[in-house]
Amino acid sequence: MRGKRPASWHTAVVVESRPETASARRIVLDVPTWPGNDAGSHLDVRLTAPDGYQATRSYSIASAGEGTRVVLAVDELPDGEVSPFLAHDLRAGDQLELHGPLGAFFVWRPPLDGDALRPVQLIAGGSGVVPLYAMAAAHAAAGDATEFRLLYSVRTPDDVFFRDELAGLAQGTLQLDFVYTRRTPDGWAAPAGRVTRSTLDAATVPAASRPRVYVCGPTAFVEAVASWLIEAGHAPADVRTERFGGS
Template sequence: MSRWRTARIASQEHPSTGLVRLRLDVDDWPGHSPGQHVVVRLRAEDGYTAQRSYSIASAPSEPAVEMLVERLPDGEVSGHLHDEARVGDVVEVNGPVGRWFVWDGESPAIAVVGGTGVVPAVSMLRHARDRGTSDALRVVAVARTWEALPYADELLDAGAFVALTRENLDGRVAAPPYPDEVAPLLDALGNDVQAFVCGSTGFVAWATRTLREQGVPESTIRVEQFGVTG
């Protein structure tokens, strides 16, 4: 059962403009499954609190909880984590949260993710690597540009199919994934494929429609979406 825990910032990196990657040492962390998230709560001296949910990028085998935070306009939590927080600072964490958007590490699955929505897929890829079940997972990662794709090198190294929509990549003309690019990935997984979709509202609508057109039953598509900044 999730509850509020004390967490200390163990590392802090800014991989690109507007993004900060944090690793947290969480007291009595019970472990998580790929696809789950945490709620981070900040508390002011006067007792005022603000909180925000963030997907977990780390694999269950990793000791620290890794998350990626996008700086949002007027975002209280994201602004603090970008501009004020430092290694050694303490925050409150509730989690892990979520049982529906979770991959078990074995069942055939495809993750279609966009922008910062790639984070849960990174956790899934790391978990598959640790378990030796990489053949059971396919990831389609979409972003406008290479610079805008979090974990870009790690995704490519892990075998994800990467599509950029506003710049060419290794000879592939800028465009969303075409049906004939997604179909072989699904074929390689066989029947009874579970699908995970994470990204902005518009991206989720496109991804779920594409999967349905490829014959994936809507009942097997699990979705997490966020605002238009994704």
């Protein structure tokens, strides 16, 4: 579906909540009124306390397309207001209030006949992989021939979200590169460390190939990566960003 999907409030029922990593959970929701969503979009979750106090936070959607199943992956910030509740307290059968789908700009859609086939470079920091995983999965499902690459910066091998799914996609059309910031797998050639300008030069589609680039993660990560991409010659209009907050 190419048309706009109107955002509205929905009541979701938790189908499943299971560990994604030691600090994150995958939450599968059934949303009977869901209009479907493009890969990369997000939604707002609104929690209401018994005294009426409300807190709303945005979460990217790991699933895409038609249907009423909506998948989230929530990393717990120990001092946070909303993420510890979602990670620890939600049980199958619980209800959640959602508003969405949101975000018409940070989405990937399969090219239509006649569209120029341009490579796609995805760059994730931590839980910022959620919408980018949705794009890579949608790309594989569409059988699209566009070159797709994901550079995923993650603390340790144990912190990888969608590990099995990404490994499966990497057997097919996705070129997958990791940067480990705190601990690498045994035998990994590079030491642990953050993404740098030279990592981008080595492990992303070059600016000369005019990729569409999607960058998502903590605000400081996104801002550093986006500025290096522009320095490297990518057109600002080709670099789409989504900031998750924090530093």
